[in-house]
Amino acid sequence: MIPNASGASDAPAAAGKTGSTHTASARRKPREPLAPDPAVADGGFDPHVPNVDYGVLDSLIGYAIRRAQIRIYEDFVLSLSQWQITPPRFSALVIISRNPHLKLTELAHILGIARSGAVLLVDALEEMKLVARRPAAGDRRAYSLVLTPSGRKTLDAATRAVVEHDAHVGSALSDSDQATLKSLLSRLAPPRAG
Amino acid sequence: MIPNASGASDAPAAAGKTGSTHTASARRKPREPLAPDPAVADGGFDPHVPNVDYGVLDSLIGYAIRRAQIRIYEDFVLSLSQWQITPPRFSALVIISRNPHLKLTELAHILGIARSGAVLLVDALEEMKLVARRPAAGDRRAYSLVLTPSGRKTLDAATRAVVEHDAHVGSALSDSDQATLKSLLSRLAPPRAG
C-alpha cells in the first residue's frame, strides 16, 4: 500500500502501547527479503469499500475531503518519487523560489509549521542541494533562503510533473467544475469566533 | 500553533539531517515552563499570507484541498481534544461501531492502512477502554472488534461534537453548495490507468 497522507499529529498526549499478548513472539533477526507481504498487495485506497457502513462519515464534509486527499497524495507521491520530493518539500521549494530571501521564521509561518519544523525541512532540502542558506543582509541572526541552480532545475522538472499530476486529478471535471470546486473549498472552515 | 494535520509519510528514503552549525548549543536540561514560545502564538494556519507569492500552488486542486484540510483538522482536533480522539481514531471507532465484529485486517483495508498500523490503532483504543478484541467465531487466529459500552457512550458524544464541528466547517455554504462540493470531491483522482 502506498503511504497514505492521511496522518495528523494531535495536540494532547495519549500515547502508550499496551502490547496485547495473543500470539506471542520472541526475538527475531532479519532475513533475506523473500516476497512482499501478501496482505499488502492492494491497489491503493478504496474510498468506499463495498458492503461497509461508513455511518456518519459519509455525511461529513471533512471526511469527503480526507478521502479525496488520500487519493490525491497517493498519486502526488508517485509523481515525484524519483526526486524524493514530498508534498511539504514541494510547497517549501515553490515558496522559496517565488519569494527569495525569506527567513526561516517567515517560511515556517507561510507553511503553517513550527520554526523547528522549518529547520528540519530546510536541512533536508539543503542536503539534497536544492536550497542554500545565505547570510541575511542586516541581521546576523538570520538566514536568507534561496534555491541553488540545481534546485531551480529540479523544481522546474518537478513542477511539470505536479502540474501533470494535478491535471490527472481533475481530469473528470470540466474547467468550470474545477473553478467551482476551488471556490467552494476556499469558503470552508472560517475561523472560529472566540 | 495547533498541530496541523498536513503531514504525510512518503514512500522512498531520503531522511538525514545535516545539522548546520550556526548557533551552536551544548547540553541542556529541562527548566520550569516559563512562557509559551513567543513565535508560536499565532491564530492558526493562514491559507494565504499577504504579500506572499504562492506560484503554481495557487493553481493546483491538490493544494486547494490541502489548504482546506489543514484548517478543518485544526478545528476537528480542537473539537475532540477532550477525549484525545484523533481523526484516524474517530474513523476507526465509527467503522467498528457500524460494522461490528470486523477483523483487524478488514479494518486496515477499510481505513487504507497497513495491518501493523491497525494493530497500533486498536491497541490505543483498547487502552482507552473504547474497543475490545473478542475471539472471532470459527477462526482462532482472528479477533472480532467491538465497541465497549464506554466506547459507545464516548463515540456518541464525540459524534455530536464532530457533527457540530462539521456544520461549522460548512457554515458558509448552502446545503446545495455542500452537496455540490461533496459530489465534485468524489469525482477527483480517478485511479491511474496502468
Added chain:
DNA sequence: TATTGTTATACTCTATAACTATA
C-alpha cells in the same frame, strides 16, 4: 527583553519485513 535559528525530546501516523499461530 525580544527575535532567529537551533537542538533535544516526544509523539502520531505510517511503512516494510519478519515472525508465530492457525487455517
Added chain:
DNA sequence: TATAGTTATAGAGTATAACAATA
C-alpha cells in the same frame, strides 16, 4: 502455503521547550 495478528524497526512530520547569538 496462505492468512491473521504481532512485533521490530524506520522514517516523515509535527510539537513543545529550552538554549546561544544577536537585535
